[in-house]
Amino acid sequence: MISMPQLIDELSQALGAGAVLTGPSDVAAYVEDWRGRYRGPLTAVVLPSTTEEVSLVVRACTRHGVPILAQGGNTSLSGGAVPAADGVPPVVVALQRLRRIRGIDPRNNTITVDAGCVLAAVQQAAVEAGRLYPVSLGAEGSCQIGGNIATNAGGTGVLRYGNTRDNVLGLEVVLPDGTIWDGLTALRKNNTGYDLKHLFIGSEGTLGIVTGAVLKLHPLPTAQAMAWLSVRNPEAALDLLGIMQATCGPRLSAFELLDENQIRLVLEHVPGRRCPVADPAAWHVLVELSDSGDAAELEARLEAALASALEAGLVIDAVVAASGAQRAAFWEFRHSVSEANKKGGVGLTSDTAVPVSAVPAFIEAATAAVHAIVPDLPVVIVAHMGDGNVHFIPFFSFPAWNGLAERDQMARRIRQAVNDTAARFGGTFSAEHGVGQTLVGEMARYKPPVELMLMQAVKRAFDPAGLFNPGRLLPPDPTA
Ligand SMILES: Cc1cc2nc3c(=O)[nH]c(=O)nc-3n(C[C@H](O)[C@H](O)[C@H](O)COP(=O)(O)OP(=O)(O)OC[C@H]3O[C@@H](n4cnc5c(N)ncnc54)[C@H](O)[C@@H]3O)c2cc1C
Structure with missing residues (x-):
């Protein structure tokens, strides 16, 4: 009792x-x-x-x-x-009081932190040690490392540095029976059976509470070059990505796609934001290169790539950032999208990912699928295109959590149309935000039964009483 x-x-x-x-x-x-x-x-x-x-x-x-x-x-x-x-x-x-940086080992390129450290504080501590912690996202001023780990957060650096999962070496976790698991290893090679940390990364608090982590650090780029471009359509953006990868190789650190509706929402709802290209265009691309070498060499490489793209007719307009302040302004614009969409009342955020080569076809097919339900419903698109993660957002306003049943039902149909389309392209309905409460139904719909069965078995092994985040991530266990 x-x-x-x-x-x-x-x-x-x-x-x-x-x-x-x-x-x-x-x-x-x-x-x-x-x-x-x-x-x-x-x-x-x-x-x-x-x-x-x-x-x-x-x-x-x-x-x-x-x-x-x-x-x-x-x-x-x-x-x-x-x-x-x-x-x-x-x-x-x-976890907000667990916010110590426990230690930095620059020669091992690692940082050990409490799980309640805010992401921006970890990035800053890395910079002070002459290193980079590369996970970066719009919420970095308030989200915590433990939350990043629990959701396997992505963001804008995935193209070059991978997701949070790729940047975690060790974890400390309080298990559902209260046992503390000290898995704070700083090893890059450790083949000693199941790699348990990976079960907790992306487990959304259903298997235990992450209290500490050893994170990978990277060389701090000394040079950056950035451009904001307008392009005709996502197909042109995909071709541009190919040129950037061929010309710049691993120096390409971000490749983000936004449509004109997304640009308009940021301009309308976030004070102080200015669109870098002067003429309105249907599609926008933000490109960033970073390197440890010489800034002039990096800019020359970016300009050479852009010249090839212009010659191929892929780019309508391009603005190369002329200073660090301008680069920061480009990122501020990009990182304002969630705030703009919240203020603009845009409701149906999706978190789909498809193979990078399928992004243009997916956008076209998902738009058609949504318009088959509500003709002409505007769609907002903001994509981490370099890793295939498309936030395809039908412009469908919600009256917060006390929504009308009829509206909720329509929202479900639209969301399903988008996620079914992603599935047809070999994609996923949840790329970086996690399943949470919103997408539990999708787990039941899209996950193969054998995967769900294995996940339920893992859940039972760690949390037999089912007390950790019940109702999140996993649909009800049929054997419980
Ligand atoms: C403006 C904005 C922009 C965003 N941009 C991105 C983006 O580009 N990419 C992206 O991936 N996400 C993005 N997000 C989503 C969000 O920031 C991330 O999912 C982030 O990783 C969540 O961290 P948090 O500390 O806020 O976690 P919370 O929101 O507090 O929790 C998220 C989940 O993790 C669990 N959890 C939290 N801490 C722990 C812990 N210590 N141990 C175990 N479980 C825990 C919670 O129970 C919950 O299930 C954005 C959000 C906003 C508001």
Whole structure:
């Protein structure tokens, strides 16, 4: 039998009363997601400061049979970090006090951090050591390393440096029975059986709470060159990507595609943003090169690639950033898209990925599929094109989390049309944001039964009581 007052009492004794929040105004920031779409009741928010305190919290919750929801920066775009509207209200374990940089080993190119470190703080610590931590995304000022690991975050550097998974060497995790697993290895080679860290990366808090990590660092680029281009269509963007890869090789560090609706939303809703190219165009590409060498050499390489693309008729207009400030302004524009879409009321964010070569055909087919349901429904597209991740966003406004049933049903049909199209191209419905609450139905629809069965078996092995983020990531276990 669940006794909430007794649990809260135990948690207060373990962490101190100031680290256990229950008052409505104290917990307000933890109950609603970044986009204001999901909210739900909770038993308490706890703010542990050490791994051992996380373990005490987990043991207490497990004893009382109360669900446990890890929360990082609460920037999930799939409702992953806030309580569900139904079920037993969880204890939210907010990791913000676990924010120590535990150590940097520049000669091993590694940094060891608490899971509650904000991504931007880790990037900054790496720079201070003359290194780069390459994961970069619009929420980097508030999302945490633990959240990045739990969702296997992507962002704009994946083309060159890979996802979060590719940048993690070791983990420390509090398991569902409260045991602390110290897997903080800094090894690049370690073939000693199952590589357990990979089970936790992308597990969205369903297998344990990440409390620490060893991350890979890279050489800090000393030179950067960037251009903002307008192109006729995604096919031209794909050909341009081919030219950039052939000319610039591994120096190509970002290749992002935006359509004119996305440009307009940023201009309308985010003050101070200016579109770098003067003439309105249907499609825009942001290209970045980075290297440890000479800036002039890098710019010359970029200009040579652009000259080939212009000659091939792929590019309508191009602006090469003339300074660091201009490069920062280009990135500010790109990183403003989620804020613009939130303010513009654009509802149906998708997180599809298809093979890079299929991006243009996918965009065309998904647009046709959506228009077969709602003719002329505007679509917003922003894509990490270099890695095939397309946020294909039908312009369908939501009235937050208390939406009308009819509207929700239409939203489901449209989302399914987009994700079915991605599946036809050998793609996925969830590339970088995670499954969260939003896409659990898609797991049941698209994942092969054998994969779901294996995932349920892993879940049962780690969390037999099913207390860690119930209702997230996995559809109900038919054997439970
Ligand atoms: C403006 C904006 C831009 C974004 N751009 C991108 C982008 O380009 N690429 C991208 O991949 N994502 C992007 N996102 C989504 C989001 O930022 C990422 O998913 C991020 O990794 C989430 O980190 P967080 O700390 O906020 O996690 P939260 O939102 O707090 O949690 C996300 C999930 O991880 C779990 N979790 C959190 N911390 C832990 C932990 N320590 N241990 C175990 N489980 C944990 C939670 O339970 C939840 O299931 C963006 C979001 C915003 C608001």
